[in-house]
Amino acid sequence: MKQxxxxxxxxxxxxxxxxxxxxxxxxxxxxxxxxxxEKGDYNPTLSLCIRISKALNxxxxxxxxxxxxxx
Amino acid sequence: MHKTPLNFxxxxxxxxxxxxxxxxxxxxxxxxxxxxxxxxxxxxxxxEWNDIAMLITINVIVLLGxxxxxxxxxxxxxxxxxxxxxxxxxxVLLGLAFTVFKxxxxxxxxxxxxxxWNYLLTVVVISGILVxxxxxxxxxGSRRIDKQIE
Numbered sequence: 001m002k003q004x005x006x007x008x009x010x011x012x013x014x015x016x017x018x019x020x021x022x023x024x025x026x027x028x029x030x031x032x033x034x035x036x037x038e039k040g041d042y043n044p045t046l047s048l049c050i051r052i053s054k055a056l057n058x059x060x061x062x063x064x065x066x067x068x069x070x071x
Numbered sequence: 072m073h074k075t076p077l078n079f080x081x082x083x084x085x086x087x088x089x090x091x092x093x094x095x096x097x098x099x100x101x102x103x104x105x106x107x108x109x110x111x112x113x114x115x116x117x118x119e120w121n122d123i124a125m126l127i128t129i130n131v132i133v134l135l136g137x138x139x140x141x142x143x144x145x146x147x148x149x150x151x152x153x154x155x156x157x158x159x160x161x162x163v164l165l166g167l168a169f170t171v172f173k174x175x176x177x178x179x180x181x182x183x184x185x186x187x188w189n190y191l192l193t194v195v196v197i198s199g200i201l202v203x204x205x206x207x208x209x210x211x212g213s214r215r216i217d218k219q220i221e
Contacts, residue, residue, distance in 0.1 A: 028080065029081065030080050030082075030083065031084065032082075033080050033081070033083075036082065042082050042161040044082075045081055
């Protein structure tokens, strides 16, 4: 099932002035994986979600929670 | 951070596993096709295809056992006896029907009642051993997962 586009994650990354490659290096995955997560084509594990949240200084809710009106 | 031997990240590892699974299924079906073709089309003697048949059999049994043990997904204690008995009888009848079909239709041999009885005994014993072994593995797997949770 296609996941919703992770706009919050992309915005948080851009706000931190990180490229996809830099974020990927920080959390130990490839740039393609970050791109696919942001596009909603890959559903990351909880472990990776937490690493990304920590790298972007956000909570899991802020990055991944979908409000009903925005979903 | 979890690193795999091929230095894959989790998405690549998932894709790699999916590809391996598909390739495994394709290989298994290819082996089955080869074995059936040799046995029933080329009518090769058993020693010509026995290794392939053994490979497929062991492979499938180990696969089922590993899935039951490592996932712990099936708890035999929660399976109803009636379902188990119906499944076992169905398994035996299907095995017997295939064995008789194989000898009469595919190999064109005459099969008497005594031979059918022998086939039935063989199928009952082999199916019984399989069901009990897989049941034990399922039970052990289920217990293993429960212990991990504790």
